[in-house]
Amino acid sequence: MQNLPIKIASLLLLLLAVGECVVAQAQTPDSALCKKALGLFAEAQRVCDADGGELWGENIWGSVLLVRDSDKLTFTNDPELLSVSQKIDSLYCGILDSDIVVAGSAIRFKNSDVAVVPMFTMSDSAMMEVFVHELFHRFQNQQYNMSEVVYDNAHVDTKMGRTLVLCELLELSKALSSNVLERKPHIERALAFRKWRWALFPDKSTDECRFEFQEGLALYTQYRICFQDSLKVAQQLCQEVERLLSSPNLSRQYGYNMGAMYACLNDIDPTWRQDASPSMNLSEMAGKLYGIDFSNLEDTTALKQSDSYLRVMEGVDNHEFARQQVLDKINQALQSKSVVYLRTDNYQMGFNPACVLGLDELGNYFAVIELKGDFGTIYSEYCCLISNQPILVLPSSNIKKIKNSPEFSIELNKGWRLRRCKEGYEIVIVR
Numbered sequence: 001m002q003n004l005p006i007k008i009a010s011l012l013l014l015l016l017a018v019g020e021c022v023v024a025q026a027q028t029p030d031s032a033l034c035k036k037a038l039g040l041f042a043e044a045q046r047v048c049d050a051d052g053g054e055l056w057g058e059n060i061w062g063s064v065l066l067v068r069d070s071d072k073l074t075f076t077n078d079p080e081l082l083s084v085s086q087k088i089d090s091l092y093c094g095i096l097d098s099d100i101v102v103a104g105s106a107i108r109f110k111n112s113d114v115a116v117v118p119m120f121t122m123s124d125s126a127m128m129e130v131f132v133h134e135l136f137h138r139f140q141n142q143q144y145n146m147s148e149v150v151y152d153n154a155h156v157d158t159k160m161g162r163t164l165v166l167c168e169l170l171e172l173s174k175a176l177s178s179n180v181l182e183r184k185p186h187i188e189r190a191l192a193f194r195k196w197r198w199a200l201f202p203d204k205s206t207d208e209c210r211f212e213f214q215e216g217l218a219l220y221t222q223y224r225i226c227f228q229d230s231l232k233v234a235q236q237l238c239q240e241v242e243r244l245l246s247s248p249n250l251s252r253q254y255g256y257n258m259g260a261m262y263a264c265l266n267d268i269d270p271t272w273r274q275d276a277s278p279s280m281n282l283s284e285m286a287g288k289l290y291g292i293d294f295s296n297l298e299d300t301t302a303l304k305q306s307d308s309y310l311r312v313m314e315g316v317d318n319h320e321f322a323r324q325q326v327l328d329k330i331n332q333a334l335q336s337k338s339v340v341y342l343r344t345d346n347y348q349m350g351f352n353p354a355c356v357l358g359l360d361e362l363g364n365y366f367a368v369i370e371l372k373g374d375f376g377t378i379y380s381e382y383c384c385l386i387s388n389q390p391i392l393v394l395p396s397s398n399i400k401k402i403k404n405s406p407e408f409s410i411e412l413n414k415g416w417r418l419r420r421c422k423e424g425y426e427i428v429i430v431r
Helices: 004-027 031-051 124-144 159-176 184-200 205-227 230-244 254-266 270-275 282-289 307-336
Strands: 064-068 073-076 086-088 091-095 105-109 112-118 339-342 347-351 356-358 364-366 369-373 376-380 384-386 390-393 408-412 416-421 424-429
Touching: 031 064, 031 086, 031 091, 031 124, 031 205, 064 124, 105 124, 112 124, 124 205, 159 184, 159 230, 159 254, 159 307, 184 282, 205 230, 205 254, 205 282, 230 254, 254 282, 307 390, 376 390, 408 416
Parallel strands: 064 112, 339 424
Antiparallel strands: 064 073, 073 091, 086 091, 105 112, 339 390, 347 369, 356 364, 364 384, 369 376, 376 408, 384 390, 416 424
16 A cells, blocks of 8 residues: 555656647647648748848748647747647647637737738748738737728729729739839829729728738738749739739728739839838828829829720629629628627637628628637628628528538637527627
């Protein structure tokens, strides 16, 4: 009996050792994945170091979480971000013990500004661009305190909003495709289309500028650092404008290209970046740098005769018809009370910008979305409407059959419940 404590202690040590082995095995990915992660981190750091702070005055390289959404397997260059990890060459690998939405973003995590990069299925060069894009967002959060910046550009998906945004993008594309001395008339016309749009939507100038500064400069930085060739950057942006002409949704897409194109045009005087701030109007800066008089821009009659306007108008009616069909779908769901209201404004979102459509006063429509917060997790492929609070459209009236389907799932944390209400259903906290 005297040996019993020793035997128990030995057994506990054995169990702990086995447990550590199990954890280690669960966290150890296959060698191919390790090699890929090591290569991505190394190449992303190389291109950031090669820039050497030329663009923004300092190297934007920093803490990164490369996360696989399915099981939260994570690689990082900062061991403080993982509670348990093992060192693999220059990186650390473990399971991310957090319920953050795994989406390309920059967040404040464990007292650090961190770039979050999902393990997308794409080429290494494309993944490296994602690294740089999110690293710039990390830099933005540090320099400009942009983690809480919000904007709503649903007006860009209206008929006239869409028309005038595409016309402006086409003129910017022409400007970028021209030599510096031939750019001015195209920039003048682009600014005239913007002036016309802001006359129709006078309360949206701030939202547009915020979007262009936040995402436009991230795309600009991504291309400038990764391509290291201004001509290639311009060609890439012009190609993307051609794609946007046929895109059904613009409100969460156009700002990437708009902001990046103005930034490239503004590079005739690189010192503009020294004065960058979230309140900056990149288009106004272009007007100043190219000597354009804002009080003497073309009137709408002349703009309607332009090649850009005539080209855009050819496809606008088809997109307006498709948008009206979505509006009808939402209104029908609201009338039939086949909806779920999330009664909280404390949540994170994961979505594809190409799957977002502005619906006037109703808000923004997300065809596919993931929401996470204190309530739990929601995933929907049937659409979610974000206005003041999320409204989820149900695929059928029998919510019990579909709330845990692959296309629509609701997983609630303790203290939250789904219940009927006079408008349909609601997710609320039970007190």
